[in-house]
Amino acid sequence: MRTRVKFCGITRREDALQAVRLGADAIGLVFYSESPRAVSPQQAYQIVRELPPFVTVVGLFVNAAPGYLQQILERVPIDILQFHGEEPPEDCSHYGRAYIKAIRMAEGVDLPGLAQSYGSASALLLDTYQAGVPGGTGRAFDWGRVPKSLSKAVILAGGLTPENIAQAVKQVRPYAVDVSGGVERVKGVKDAAKMAAFMRGVDSVN
Numbered sequence: 001m002r003t004r005v006k007f008c009g010i011t012r013r014e015d016a017l018q019a020v021r022l023g024a025d026a027i028g029l030v031f032y033s034e035s036p037r038a039v040s041p042q043q044a045y046q047i048v049r050e051l052p053p054f055v056t057v058v059g060l061f062v063n064a065a066p067g068y069l070q071q072i073l074e075r076v077p078i079d080i081l082q083f084h085g086e087e088p089p090e091d092c093s094h095y096g097r098a099y100i101k102a103i104r105m106a107e108g109v110d111l112p113g114l115a116q117s118y119g120s121a122s123a124l125l126l127d128t129y130q131a132g133v134p135g136g137t138g139r140a141f142d143w144g145r146v147p148k149s150l151s152k153a154v155i156l157a158g159g160l161t162p163e164n165i166a167q168a169v170k171q172v173r174p175y176a177v178d179v180s181g182g183v184e185r186v187k188g189v190k191d192a193a194k195m196a197a198f199m200r201g202v203d204s205v206n
């Protein structure tokens with residue numbers, strides 16, 4: 001099965017369209033005001049309106065208030081939710097939508113246990129642990145820590161770049177990969193050449 005690709009932290013319509021042209025499977029929009037990649041609901045709507053079909057729009061949240069999250073869902077066509085905070089399973093499934101739970105790879109993290117607890121998740125996104133930073137660290141973790149088999153689909157994230165992506169896919173064989181900082185020109189602005197190189201890296205293994 002080919003590895004799916006999600007470009008995360010999209011803040012501009014042209015970057016979303018470039019992702020689509022390159023054959024990306026998903027784009028991610030960050031609804032977390034402390035992120036340099038945060039988008040407002042209006043911005044998000046402008047980015048995703050009239051995207052062609054079969055490209056999944058993922059909305060990212062960090063311990064968001066349910067009322068705020070519900071407002072976003074009413075205003076932006078989001079396909080899948082992605083939770084990057086300490087949201088328990090019942091909060092993640094509260095919206096009746098498919099969701100991804102981000103797991104930060106702190107020392108001693110119990111991935112099989114979390115895969116069980118978040119049984120209603122579509123996938124677990126494994127990201128680098130950095131104290132006080134819920135995501136978008138731009139740093140990789142030791143891919144050797146990802147179990148060869150898990151009861152949930154694995155999305156590999158954290159410090160992926162055009163330079164290391166082929167090795168990451170070869171080693172982990174994840175369901176999908178997720179990249180943000182590694183394909184940026186500056187925070188929040190993607191670099192078309194880096195995005196293309198990243199896709200080539202994934203395709204070289206598929």
Ligand SMILES: O=C(O)c1ccccc1NCC(=O)[C@H](O)[C@H](O)COP(=O)(O)O
Nearest residue numbers: 008035134135136137138158159180181
């Ligand atoms: O990107 C952010 O600024 C961010 C902030 C808070 C929570 C999540 C965030 N991004 C989540 C992502 O899905 C990133 O793609 C993932 O953490 C990997 O980021 P990077 O290491 O920059 O590729």
